[in-house]
Structures are given as C-alpha cells and as structure tokens.
Amino acid sequence: MENRKKQIVDLAIKLVQQKGYVGFSYDDISKQLGVTKASIHYHFEKKEDLGVAITERIITSLQNFLLSIKNSSVSGGDKLKRFIQQQAERFACTEICPISSLQTDFNSLPEIVQKKIEEVSRLELSIMTELVAEAQTEDILNDTDDVQSVAVTILSSIKGALLYRRVLDDDILTGVINQINLILRKS
Amino acid sequence: MENRKKQIVDLAIKLVQQKGYVGFSYDDISKQLGVTKASIHYHFEKKEDLGVAITERIITSLQNFLLSIKNSSVSGGDKLKRFIQQQAERFACTEICPISSLQTDFNSLPEIVQKKIEEVSRLELSIMTELVAEAQTEDILNDTDDVQSVAVTILSSIKGALLYRRVLDDDILTGVINQINLILRKS
DNA sequence: ATAATAACTTACTAATAGGTAAGTGTCAAG
DNA sequence: CTTGACACTTACCTATTAGTAAGTTATTAT
Numbered sequence: 565m566e567n568r569k570k571q572i573v574d575l576a577i578k579l580v581q582q583k584g585y586v587g588f589s590y591d592d593i594s595k596q597l598g599v600t601k602a603s604i605h606y607h608f609e610k611k612e613d614l615g616v617a618i619t620e621r622i623i624t625s626l627q628n629f630l631l632s633i634k635n636s637s638v639s640g641g642d643k644l645k646r647f648i649q650q651q652a653e654r655f656a657c658t659e660i661c662p663i664s665s666l667q668t669d670f671n672s673l674p675e676i677v678q679k680k681i682e683e684v685s686r687l688e689l690s691i692m693t694e695l696v697a698e699a700q701t702e703d704i705l706n707d708t709d710d711v712q713s714v715a716v717t718i719l720s721s722i723k724g725a726l727l728y729r730r731v732l733d734d735d736i737l738t739g740v741i742n743q744i745n746l747i748l749r750k751s
Numbered sequence: 752m753e754n755r756k757k758q759i760v761d762l763a764i765k766l767v768q769q770k771g772y773v774g775f776s777y778d779d780i781s782k783q784l785g786v787t788k789a790s791i792h793y794h795f796e797k798k799e800d801l802g803v804a805i806t807e808r809i810i811t812s813l814q815n816f817l818l819s820i821k822n823s824s825v826s827g828g829d830k831l832k833r834f835i836q837q838q839a840e841r842f843a844c845t846e847i848c849p850i851s852s853l854q855t856d857f858n859s860l861p862e863i864v865q866k867k868i869e870e871v872s873r874l875e876l877s878i879m880t881e882l883v884a885e886a887q888t889e890d891i892l893n894d895t896d897d898v899q900s901v902a903v904t905i906l907s908s909i910k911g912a913l914l915y916r917r918v919l920d921d922d923i924l925t926g927v928i929n930q931i932n933l934i935l936r937k938s
Numbered sequence: 939a940t941a942a943t944a945a946c947t948t949a950c951t952a953a954t955a956g957g958t959a960a961g962t963g964t965c966a967a968g
Numbered sequence: 969c970t971t972g973a974c975a976c977t978t979a980c981c982t983a984t985t986a987g988t989a990a991g992t993t994a995t996t997a998t
Contacts, residue, residue, distance in 0.1 A: 587773045587856065591985080600948080602948080658857075668851070669770075669771060669774065717908050721904050724910035727855060727907070776956080777955080788957090792956085792958080793975065797957080798955095798956065
C-alpha cells in the first residue's frame with residue numbers, strides 16, 4: 565500500500581505541529597495507526613527519512629496552494645488577503661505551522677532535513693514576496709516599502725500569532741489578521 | 752553555592768533557546784558545567800522543577816526590562832522603538848526567543864510549566880500593550896487601531912522573524928524591524 | 939504449484955532519558 | 969572534637985528512544 569506511506573506522513577506532520585520533530589516518536593505513530601513500530605521503520609527506515617518525506621510533503625502543499633491562488637481570477641490585493649486568510653484557517657487552535665515547528669527544532673534536526681527546511685523557508689518566502697509584489701502594482705502598498713520585508717513581516721506575524729494563540733485565547737490570531745489587513749489598506 | 756543554581760538556570764535557558772525544552776537534557780547541562788548529572792538533580796530534583804525555575808527567571812527578566820524602559824525619560828514612541836530594538840538585539844543569530852521555544856513545546860510540557868508559560872505570555876503581552884497604549888497618546892498610532900492587536904502583531908512578527916533568521920540570512924530580522932518602524936511612523 | 943514480493947510482526951539491541959539511593963569530602967557552628 | 973548541613977560523586981534503575989534481524993502472511997506473477 566502506497567496509502568500507508570501517505571497515512572504515516574500525514575500523521576507525522578500533525579505530530580510535528582503538536583509536539584515537534586524531537587517530541588514525536590515512531591511509537592506515537594505506530595500506536596495511532598494500530599501497527600507495530602517496526603512496520604513504520606519498514607516504510608521509513610530512519611527517522612531522518614521520515615523527516616525528509618515530511619518536508620517534501622510541505623513543499624508540494626505549498627506549491628499546490630500557490631497554484632490554486634495564482635489561478636484564481638481576483639485582483640492582486642485579494643490574492644494576498646486570501647492567502648493570509650487561508651494560511652490562518654489551515655490550523656486548529658492548538659496547532660502551529662509545521663514549518664515554524666521545524667525551524668524551532670532546527671539545531672536538533674539531521675543535516676538533510678535542515679537543508680530541506682532551509683529550502684522550504686525560502687520557497688514560502690518567495691511565494692509570499694511574489695504575492696506582495698503583485699499587490700504593490702495596485703494601490704495596496706507604498707513603494708517606499710521593501711517588498712521582501714513586507715512579505716517576511718506578514719508571514720512572521722502569522723506564525724508568531726499561532727504560538728501565542730496556542731497558550732492564550734483563540735482570538736489572538738484574528739486580531740493579528742485584522743491588523744495586517746488594516747496595514748495593507750492604509751499604507 | 753547559590754551561584755551554581757543560577758549557573759544551571761542560565762545554561763538551561765540558553766539550551767531552551769537552542770534546542771527546546773524537550774531537546775535538552777540533564778546530561779547536556781552536567782557536561783557543560785563539568786559536574787555529574789546527579790549534581791544537577793540535587794539542585795533541581797525533577798526536570799519540571801528546572802522548567803519552573805526557567806519560566807520564573809524569564810518573568811523577572813521581563814519585569815526588570817519593563818522597569819528599565821519605563822524609567823527612561825523618553826517619549827512613548829521612543830520607548831516602544833527602544834523595546835523593539837532591544838528585544839531584537841537580545842538574541843544571537845541562531846537563538847530564538849525562549850518564550851517562543853516553550854510555546855512551541857507547550858504540549859510536551861508538565862502542567863505546572865504550561866501554566867507558567869501562559870502567565871509569561873500574558874505578562875509579555877500586557878507589557879507590550881502598555882507601551883503601545885502610551886505611544887498612541889502621541890501621534891504615533893491611529894486610534895482606529897486596536898491597541899492589543901497592534902501589540903500582539905509587533906511581538907508576533909519579531910518572534911516569527913527570529914525563526915526565519917535561524918535558517919536563512921541574518922538580515923531577515925532587521926528587515927522586519929524596519930518594517931514595523933515604518934508602519935508605526937505612517938499610521 | 940512455486941517463487942517472489944510487499945507489508946507486515948515478534949523479538950530483540952544499544953543508547954539515552956529522567957530519576958534515585960547511598961556514600962564522600964568540606965566547612966562552619968556549638 | 970564532633971555534628972550537621974551543603975554540594976557534590978558513584979553506582980545504580982527503569983522507561984523510552986531509534987533501529988535491526990528474522991520470521992510470517994497474503995497477494996501476485998510465472
């Protein structure tokens with residue numbers, strides 16, 4: 565079954581969001597899937613291999629997400645707002661972004677996974693920068709703003725807000741989203 | 752020696768910033784301090800106890816930081832900018848905010864530490880909100896802005912930027928700081 | 939029918955984790 | 969001089985971790 569592999573990676577990503585790369589174990593996965601630990605090792609011999617699969621899955625998700633937004637026939641500003649909105653709705657209340665989680669655990673990751681995370685981060689940033697750039701051609705942004713900096717700031721604030729939401733109220737995130745939209749409208 | 756306890760907590764915080772609560776071990780600490788693991792357990796019987804000490808240290812650091820800024824005789828806007836600047840300079844290039852790190856590991860923390868982290872997060876947010884509110888009395892902010900939301904957004908973006916900086920270029924953070932200052936000036 | 943493959947399980951290993959009990963050396967107070 | 973506290977060390981224990989080797993079962997191809 566190629567399905568089982570998908571199942572494992574799906575669950576692993578969820579576990580990364582909940583407990584981090586260091587915090588989840590093959591035992592967690594095997595118990596939740598109702599199979600033995602050795603069976604997980606059959607599909608992903610080393611944790612490193614699963615780590616790589618996780619990051620690759622994140623990359624394709626990002627790319628699909630980008631495509632679906634690019635193909636939507638709305639204005640640049642609306643694309644940006646849609647991206648922000650979806651980015652925020654993707655996660656359950658106690659879940660954080662898997663990329664943030666892996667960035668936090670960066671120093672404990674195997675080298676190959678570290679490189680993959682670097683790649684993912686760069687990709688995410690370039691997608692965001694592209695969307696911001698497209699929005700800038702309209703009235704949405706001042707051109708005194710550095711496009712890349714705006715992109716990083718938006719992404720960072722969402723990721724950071726997810727951390728605060730995890731331990732505080734649920735509406736922490738919505739406050740940040742509103743604030744970002746306000747800033748985009750005003751500048 | 753009460754000094755040894757301080758030494759342990761200092762190192763533990765650094766390790767939390769580098770590898771997270773789950774990622775650091777008593778062995779890490781003992782080896783770096785040149786004593787045995789059991790000696791660390793003498794000072795902090797359970798890891799939980801060390802976890803509590805870590806969060807309490809973070810709280811007093813935050814409070815001292817707040818006092819030093821409050822007592823500085825500059826305008827509200829400058830206090831805010833000074834806070835942001837110092838908050839950013841506090842961390843080495845591969846280090847992230849210890850609060851962010853503990854928020855990420857939240858689900859793996861002992862209950863007592865979880866509650867402490869909730870407390871720390873609330874405190875940090877209230878400090879930030881206070882500074883933003885003081886800045887709002889001047890021309891710095893629009894009063895259409897929700898003070899709390901602005902505070903969370905600023906904090907979140909800094910914390911998030913530290914994550915990206917860890918895996919990408921060093922100037923990711925400075926870009927975000929500049930952007931925040933731009934926003935504060937413009938609105 | 940048989941061989942081969944995929945997807946497992948059973949049963950292990952070595953390393954590391956947090957944690958503990960009992961003893962050692964040092965030093966100050968009575 | 970001795971008692972007691974403090975700051976340790978030695979030597980352990982148990983649980984969990986990633987990882988492996990060998991065997992089992994079902995399905996498929998020849």
